Amino acid sequence: MGNRLSHHQSLFRNCVSCPDGFLRASVCALLVVPIFAMMLTAKPANQDQGSVDAVRPVSPEVATAPTRLKIILLKPSIRFEDVNGKPPRVKDTEEDYGRRLTEAAMKVVGPKAALLDESKLDAPVLQACGKLESLASRLARGEVNEEAAGELARLATFDEQYAVLVQFLRLKTGPWGSWSPITGQITSSMSSTLVQVALVSAKTGKVIWKGEQFVRKRLKPTDGGLSKALTLLYVDFDFK
């Protein structure tokens, strides 16, 4: 920067010494002044990038979070389905899956925000949470409908810093893969596990963060695959 400054000064001196120096000096000054102005106002490139990343939302409808969030961890919504519409045959209970989801959420969210204990919440807050739990399947994928927006607004009347963490798990059972030695036909399994989570602000009714993991396999609560999916689910969890 020092070299560039002395270069500009010598250029200016040369201009002044010329016969029509005044005109040239004016032109030089016009050129140099904006350069100096730009140098003074410019910030280091990495600093600028960092600030952009910090405020960049995940998607157009996703908003940034207010500071000091008080996160209410809603009861995970678990759904067992069969691709053929038959009653699904799953040995594990909804509680088993729910426990795994809650543990994973607490492990990741706990150190980053004030995670509220549902048992210590007031009855009206609990009531609003209960209604939001019934809308968990759509809220967890980041879809806030009118009904949910109303409940979130009601929640915000108690405390504007409230946000809800909504979790949804869908276990789909279906036909297994097959192979026919006669025709050579093969099919692959249709079972799958879907886990969706969204952090929604009560004040704005907007999604602060959301995550999704879809595994084309029926995962049991004790499976390492579920642990891996839950780790990946929260890998980019942040709301600064």
Place this chain on the structure above:
Amino acid sequence: MRQRLNCSLMVLLLTGIGAMNCHAKNPPDPKFMAIQNISVLPIVDARAGDKKSVNMGDVQKTLIGLLNKKKHYPASAAGTSGEVGQIAVEDLESAVPSYVKKLGPADARWVMVICLDDVVSKWSFGSTGNAELSGFLFDKDSGELIWKGKGVGQAGQGGLMGMAMKGAMKGQALLEATQRLLKGMPDRPKPGK
């Protein structure tokens, strides 16, 4: 003794055939007979995870073709989902009359909503394709759901030839899923019969 056994078998056979005929001649549901035209709304993409491109227009066209030719229902494609905007599966599963009335074009009475729940093709010891569809038929006049169904399709071929056919697996699975979906819908007699 043998004659009596043969006679009993014959009676059993005839009774069976008679029962099958009776079943086939059951009068069709008046709710379905009243249908003048089904408006098939744009396919709802209800897939989770990575959403690879699928020609939804083709799925809609295939479905309309099957409704017309195999099931004998007059059907046409609707270009819009109607006042409801973006359709969510949850809204269809617990549809209330006020919601149903906003579905599809204003002048349509019978609207069919098809959700593409999943479609995938992959390589294994060959290649396979899976597809999953769910369908809902609403009567906007009464605001009620008159039919819903699910259809799954599985396609696949082993070996090197199967591997080369991966591109076609999605389409095959989707066609099978569409056929199976409509299988659960009551047939209408051919026009003029």
